Amino acid sequence: MRRAYLALAAAVVSSWSVVATAPTAGLLPILLVVTAAVNVYVVPVRVALTIVAFNTVVLAATATIPGAIGEVALMVGFYLLIQLATVFGSVSLLREQRMRRELTEAHVDLRAASVLLTESARTAERLRISRELHDLIGPQLTVLALELEVARHHDGGRRARTHRTRSRGRATSSRTYGRPSGSCAPRHAISPRRCGRSCATCRDRT
Incomplete structure (x- = not known):
């Protein structure tokens, strides 16, 4: 200067x-x-x-x-x-x-703020989904572990079969999280004859 x-x-x-x-x-x-x-x-x-x-x-x-x-x-x-x-x-x-x-x-600062806002919204959405998954699937997995533990301590009698059936049902409902509420898939996984719904899958399998 x-x-x-x-x-x-x-x-x-x-x-x-x-x-x-x-x-x-x-x-x-x-x-x-x-x-x-x-x-x-x-x-x-x-x-x-x-x-x-x-x-x-x-x-x-x-x-x-x-x-x-x-x-x-x-x-x-x-x-x-x-x-x-x-x-x-x-x-x-x-x-x-x-x-x-x-x-x-x-303009550059505005674009940077927009990118940060978008990223923050994505992070908040991921956090919400993870919380929902934890709240919905966590208790089912806990009960599943308890059912399997109880079934392991019993002989192959009726009570053991009941606990294994419950465990399979909870495992199926955990895997089918996010499917439409009207789906018969969890019931088909347990027993197609117990579904009680007149859907095409039930008729074909029964």
């Missing part, structure tokens, strides 16, 4: 020396307009307006047209207006670029 300040100072002083030492002004005051337009990109607006004021003073001091004070004043005023126009035009351009950059950053 210091190099930019030094380069701008060198350009301003050089334009002043060229305009002041030229035998005739001609189009040399355009150098002052160029420096006025460039300094906005390096220094604040107040400093740029100060440089414009010094440019105008240098131009008024070096513009000597014998017997034509009005023309000198007109020329100085004309170049002053051009310098002000270039300064404010550059300021407007810089402001527009800054607003576009801020808008782009806001």
